[in-house]
Amino acid sequence: MSDQLSNTFAALADPTRRAILARLASGEASVTELAEPFDMSMPAISKHLKVLERAGLIAHGREAQWRPRRLEPTALKEVHDWVEHYRQFWEQSFDRLDAYLSKLKQDRLGNEDLKAKASKSESPAPSGSQKEKVHKEKKHVRNQRTK
Numbered sequence: 001m002s003d004q005l006s007n008t009f010a011a012l013a014d015p016t017r018r019a020i021l022a023r024l025a026s027g028e029a030s031v032t033e034l035a036e037p038f039d040m041s042m043p044a045i046s047k048h049l050k051v052l053e054r055a056g057l058i059a060h061g062r063e064a065q066w067r068p069r070r071l072e073p074t075a076l077k078e079v080h081d082w083v084e085h086y087r088q089f090w091e092q093s094f095d096r097l098d099a100y101l102s103k104l105k106q107d108r109l110g111n112e113d114l115k116a117k118a119s120k121s122e123s124p125a126p127s128g129s130q131k132e133k134v135h136k137e138k139k140h141v142r143n144q145r146t147k
Helices: 004-012 015-024 031-035 042-054 073-121 128-146
Strands: 058-060 069-071
Touching (some): 004 015
């Protein structure tokens, strides 16, 4: 035997039943009125309605020969409460992920700033006269090897 929440989700899984619920959200309706937009037999519509009734999503009244169906909000509230619990969980998870990614970004920017400062503080590039001196020394070393 299934629990009520499982029955409710099973009933909501079908697009025809969701369309029926959408119609009933605007007020009571007879089986004939509910069947109008669908290209299916009355017994097929009746089966959908029975599934919705077993799930506690709709109820039917009795006014003389007319048996209007109406939306029952209690089962939808249970679904809402169940989904809300997990929505909060995912929001908190995404908030933590966002904070972590922001920290990584700040750390990366901070490291780039440190590298930029470090490269500026290192020995400056040799001047023209220093380059000539190094060039002459290298030339001298090469000449010494060839002798």
